[in-house]
Amino acid sequence: MKFDSILDVIGDTPLVRIDPGVHGLRNVDLYAKMEMLNPFGSVKDRPAWNMARAGLAEAVERGDAIVELSSGNTAKALAVVAAMHGLPFKSVTNRMKVPELKDLLLLLGAQIEELPGQTECLDPTDSEDPLTRMYRMLSEEGNGHLHTDQYFNPRNPEAHRVGTAPEIIKDLDGEGPDIFIACVGTAGSSTGVATVLRENNPDVRVVGLVSTKSDFIPGIRNIDEVNEVGLFDPNNYDVLEPVSAQQAIDGMLVLNRRCGILGGPTAGAAYFGAVRHLASIDATLETRKSAVFIVCDRVESYMSYVRRLRPELLKQPARPNSLDTVTEDELCSVESMDVTAARDWISVERPVVVDLRGSFAYSTLHIEGSINIVDELFDELVRGGLPFGAGQPALLVCPVGEKSARYAALLTRMGHRDVRSLRGGVVAWRDAGAPLVRD
Amino acid sequence: MTPQVSGLLQDVLAHPGVLSGMVEALGSPLNVVVPQKIEENAATYRSVYGTHRLTGQVYFAHKANRSTALIRELAAGEIGVDVASLGELQHVLAAGFAGDRIMATGPKDADFLWLAAKVGAIVNADSEQELTELAEITARHRMPAVRAMIRLSAFDSPGVKVLSRPSRFGVHQRELPSVFDILDRHRDRIELLGVSYHLDTNGLDEKALALDGCLLAMHDAVTRGFAPRAIDIGGGFGANYLADRDEWESYTTELSKSVLGTRPSMTWQSHGYGLRAEAGTLRGALGIYPSYRPVAGARYLDELLSRTAPSLGRPFATLLMESMYDLYIEPGRALVDQCGLTLARVAEVRSTAAGETMVRLEANSRDISAEDHAVFMDPVFVCDDPIDADPVGVYLSGNLCLEDDLITRRRVTLPRMPVRGELLAFVNTAGYFMDFAADHALMQPIARKVAVYPAGDSWRWCLDDQYWPVKGNRE
Ligand SMILES: Cc1ncc(COP(=O)(O)O)c(C=O)c1O
Numbered sequence: 020m021k022f023d024s025i026l027d028v029i030g031d032t033p034l035v036r037i038d039p040g041v042h043g044l045r046n047v048d049l050y051a052k053m054e055m056l057n058p059f060g061s062v063k064d065r066p067a068w069n070m071a072r073a074g075l076a077e078a079v080e081r082g083d084a085i086v087e088l089s090s091g092n093t094a095k096a097l098a099v100v101a102a103m104h105g106l107p108f109k110s111v112t113n114r115m116k117v118p119e120l121k122d123l124l125l126l127l128g129a130q131i132e133e134l135p136g137q138t139e140c141l142d143p144t145d146s147e148d149p150l151t152r153m154y155r156m157l158s159e160e161g162n163g164h165l166h167t168d169q170y171f172n173p174r175n176p177e178a179h180r181v182g183t184a185p186e187i188i189k190d191l192d193g194e195g196p197d198i199f200i201a202c203v204g205t206a207g208s209s210t211g212v213a214t215v216l217r218e219n220n221p222d223v224r225v226v227g228l229v230s231t232k233s234d235f236i237p238g239i240r241n242i243d244e245v246n247e248v249g250l251f252d253p254n255n256y257d258v259l260e261p262v263s264a265q266q267a268i269d270g271m272l273v274l275n276r277r278c279g280i281l282g283g284p285t286a287g288a289a290y291f292g293a294v295r296h297l298a299s300i301d302a303t304l305e306t307r308k309s310a311v312f313i314v315c316d317r318v319e320s321y322m323s324y325v326r327r328l329r330p331e332l333l334k335q336p337a338r339p340n341s342l343d344t345v346t347e348d349e350l351c352s353v354e355s356m357d358v359t360a361a362r363d364w365i366s367v368e369r370p371v372v373v374d375l376r377g378s379f380a381y382s383t384l385h386i387e388g389s390i391n392i393v394d395e396l397f398d399e400l401v402r403g404g405l406p407f408g409a410g411q412p413a414l415l416v417c418p419v420g421e422k423s424a425r426y427a428a429l430l431t432r433m434g435h436r437d438v439r440s441l442r443g444g445v446v447a448w449r450d451a452g453a454p455l456v457r458d
Numbered sequence: 459m460t461p462q463v464s465g466l467l468q469d470v471l472a473h474p475g476v477l478s479g480m481v482e483a484l485g486s487p488l489n490v491v492v493p494q495k496i497e498e499n500a501a502t503y504r505s506v507y508g509t510h511r512l513t514g515q516v517y518f519a520h521k522a523n524r525s526t527a528l529i530r531e532l533a534a535g536e537i538g539v540d541v542a543s544l545g546e547l548q549h550v551l552a553a554g555f556a557g558d559r560i561m562a563t564g565p566k567d568a569d570f571l572w573l574a575a576k577v578g579a580i581v582n583a584d585s586e587q588e589l590t591e592l593a594e595i596t597a598r599h600r601m602p603a604v605r606a607m608i609r610l611s612a613f614d615s616p617g618v619k620v621l622s623r624p625s626r627f628g629v630h631q632r633e634l635p636s637v638f639d640i641l642d643r644h645r646d647r648i649e650l651l652g653v654s655y656h657l658d659t660n661g662l663d664e665k666a667l668a669l670d671g672c673l674l675a676m677h678d679a680v681t682r683g684f685a686p687r688a689i690d691i692g693g694g695f696g697a698n699y700l701a702d703r704d705e706w707e708s709y710t711t712e713l714s715k716s717v718l719g720t721r722p723s724m725t726w727q728s729h730g731y732g733l734r735a736e737a738g739t740l741r742g743a744l745g746i747y748p749s750y751r752p753v754a755g756a757r758y759l760d761e762l763l764s765r766t767a768p769s770l771g772r773p774f775a776t777l778l779m780e781s782m783y784d785l786y787i788e789p790g791r792a793l794v795d796q797c798g799l800t801l802a803r804v805a806e807v808r809s810t811a812a813g814e815t816m817v818r819l820e821a822n823s824r825d826i827s828a829e830d831h832a833v834f835m836d837p838v839f840v841c842d843d844p845i846d847a848d849p850v851g852v853y854l855s856g857n858l859c860l861e862d863d864l865i866t867r868r869r870v871t872l873p874r875m876p877v878r879g880e881l882l883a884f885v886n887t888a889g890y891f892m893d894f895a896a897d898h899a900l901m902q903p904i905a906r907k908v909a910v911y912p913a914g915d916s917w918r919w920c921l922d923d924q925y926w927p928v929k930g931n932r933e
Contacts (some may be wrong), residue, residue: 035520043671059865121617122617124618125617125618130619131618131619132618132619132621133618133619133620133621133663134621135620135621135622135623135661135664136657136659136660136661136662136663137658137660137661137748138658138660138789139625139658139659139693139694139696144925151741151742151743157869232707232710232711233703233707243710243711243714243740246714246715246718246739246740246783247739247740249737251739251740252738345586367633376780377770377771377776377777377780379673379677379770379772379777379781380777380781381780381781381782382677383677383781384680384782385677396668412742413748415732418511418779418780418782419779421511445780445782446782456683457680458778
């Protein structure tokens with residue numbers, strides 16, 4: 020395979036069968052349409068390119084910016100397309116909820132604006148919604164924009180009509196699936212694919228998946244939000260079903276761990292919704308049926324999402340010399356010094372004074388002669404051993420004297436012979452009127 | 459939509475006879491406040507300080523309610539009060555607040571500045587002009603130095619640009635150098651206590667950005683040789699009004715369907731609360747208060763403090779503690795959560811030409827005001843007998859001769875058809891709704907206010923301005 024441009028690599032994604040031993044359905048062959056294998060990583064590569072391509076030549080000529088209301092995969096694909104053509108890309112979003120994607124967009128050179136939240140003292144006449152704001156921004160700034168308008172642009176579903184859907188039909192030997200399951204975001208992929216599948220086989224059953232109302236699944240809208248999408252038409256779906264964020268992660272884990280398909284939460288939602296829907300009809304089937312769902316994008320950018328919803332999945336193995344292994348007994352035998360004693364000790368023994376606070380606070384005010392090793396860094400250091408000689412007297416200082424006592428206990432256990440903690444911390448030091456410097 | 463009702467408000471509603479007696483004597487509408495609850499609420503904020511090991515002070519934003527009883531109760535306790543006008547300042551002084559527990563916010567004229575400075579309140583300065591005027595006043599009247607905070611309003615974000623609604627108040631982060639110049643010139647007149655913000659938003663991202671900006675501003679102040687000690691993050695922590703998440707979620711779904719026309723209307727003249735349908739697509743934004751709000755009040759504060767500062771990279775609580783800064787907060791609405799209700803008597807029940815039921819109350823929309831603030835909660839039907847009937851959907855209208863005097867633009871559900879003389883209770887109206895908008899329109903009297911307090915196994919009441927903290931049981 021040889022291509023002239025990465026843009027030519029968009030599309031022609033494989034259809035992968037899910038092992039029946041994994042999904043457990045007896046009468047259904049379930050296939051995953053691998054949109055995550057597009058070059059920019061998602062189901063949005065096709066519509067993004069299809070929408071941008073239309074006005075690209077003129078945009079390049081005028082040096083226009085590409086603009087879109089997106090915080091996700093469309094923004095990512097458009098950012099690449101824009102960058103490749105030397106154009107700026109601007110995205111206005113309701114809320115960027117996936118931090119990794121934010122960083123990636125910045126890396127690709129995108130400019131992103133997050134819209135403000137709702138006012139607390141409500142002004143009911145305020146009609147500020149993201150779309151209106153975006154349109155106003157476009158008209159205020161005049162020309163110079165190529166607005167791809169993914170929620171309304173017919174070139175979005177078209178990309179799936181001419182690409183995704185025929186590929187699915189071809190790979191199922193011209194038959195097309197009996198059931199098609201898709202998550203609904205801009206409704207582009209579900210609408211585009213469903214239209215063609217229906218032309219091919221009017222009996223195809225189309226299941227649209229939305230998120231439960233109080234949950235957030237990247238790229239999917241909830242049952243109310245879909246109504247704000249110009250491309251959304253409820254008649255395109257035989258049924259709309261909700262999936263929760265936890266269910267999406269359940270589905271994602273099965274795809275990741277048991278099928279080797281490294282799809283993200285939206286893929287997980289599609290898989291979970293597909294199996295749930297199919298399981299309810301599996302026993303009633305008299306003939307074999309086939310079903311297809313879409314794997315929207317890759318898992319890599321959702322680690323913070325997973326950490327928030329399922330922290331136990333990312334649990335780190337216990338670290339050696341970690342602070343949580345300090346026992347009450349060890350803590351009790353720590354030598355904690357009050358401010359007066361500490362000042363005497365410092366002037367006589369000249370211990371190293373280690374301030375464990377963040378560098379921001381340290382640089383504002385600290386005990387003269389102290390050095391700053393931020394607790395996070397100190398954690399790293401003590402994992403490997405004592406950060407200073409076992410005989411070097413040391414006084415540890417933190418805001419209120421709790422953390423420093425724990426570290427003193429830990430260092431003592433590790434063999435340090437004279438490490439002490441400042442009782443009451445730097446707060447007590449200040450309150451006692453002892454000098455603090457900024458040098 | 460079932461309102462959240464807890465604490466003494468529940469006991470109050472359990473005595474319909476006493477309530478109708480009160481309305482009989484004092485008229486409809488009637489406001490009821492629960493002074494002792496506000497102290498309980500303050501304690502929940504204190505406990506957030508406790509878990510994060512923070513020091514500082516809670517200032518009740520007086521503007522949320524005019525009650526004298528609430529202010530006197532607070533004067534007896536530990537927390538401070540935030541006043542936004544000369545009238546409020548005089549009110550809290552008369553209730554027993556000493557100047558050192560008062561924070562003066564909002565736009566301030568010379569009179570307000572003079573009295574605030576005179577009693578030793580903290581002046582939370584809104585602009586450079588205000589600071590200059592404050593310095594002049596303290597000089598001219600030979601007062602000791604006044605503690606002041608600088609209200610900041612717009613902040614630059616690292617990385618992704620976080621937009622914020624423009625505010626009429628405060629100075630931009632970039633104007634700080636010239637603010638410091640003013641303070642430098644008046645070091646003996648004004649003591650810089652710290653910086654502040656109050657943003658009218660429920661977005662945590664914007665507030666996190668603002669707090670980050672405040673920490674940086676404190677650093678700048680130290681660099682300029684000041685010794686600031688406190689950051690004031692204002693209020694706006696919000697309240698949860700509803701008992702049930704599912705009710706709220708399904709209601710808002712049905713509302714958008716009704717705007718799209720796929721189900722019958724649920725609102726007066728198909729009012730869309732900011733939503734409209736265009737070619738089968740929903741446009742606009744639902745301009746209503748998130749009435750069901752699991753992250754509100756003290757929990758909202760906790761979430762903010764637990765966040766990582768965008769530019770400083772450590773949790774806010776840690777940064778505040780490490781920098782030894784006091785945290786000041788100014789909750790208004792959130793501090794009077796469950797502290798009040800408004801009673802209104804049914805004046806008339808009639809059918810409209812379209813077959814809707816319209817219940818007119820002896821109160822107007824400004825007395826109840828929940829509609830102005832777009833808080834969706836149904837009133838509680840106050841009634842002695844057990845109810846054995848089908849619920850009814852009605853519109854509530856007010857007693858003004860104005861077409862738009864609707865107490866609710868949406869149909870609310872009552873357990874049965876009310877009759878003239880019966881009472882409806884609007885629960886949890888203490889924050890803003892009770893008297894923020896109330897006035898003498900069309901020469902209608904504004905609501906009287908009573909304070910209720912536990913006494914023995916039951917509760918007692920008195921006129922709001924007859925309440926002093928010596929009343930009622932205390933453990
Ligand atoms: C300076 C200031 N502090 C506090 C508040 C109270 O806010 P809330 O009642 O939303 O807590 C307000 C409200 O406008 C305010 O302007």
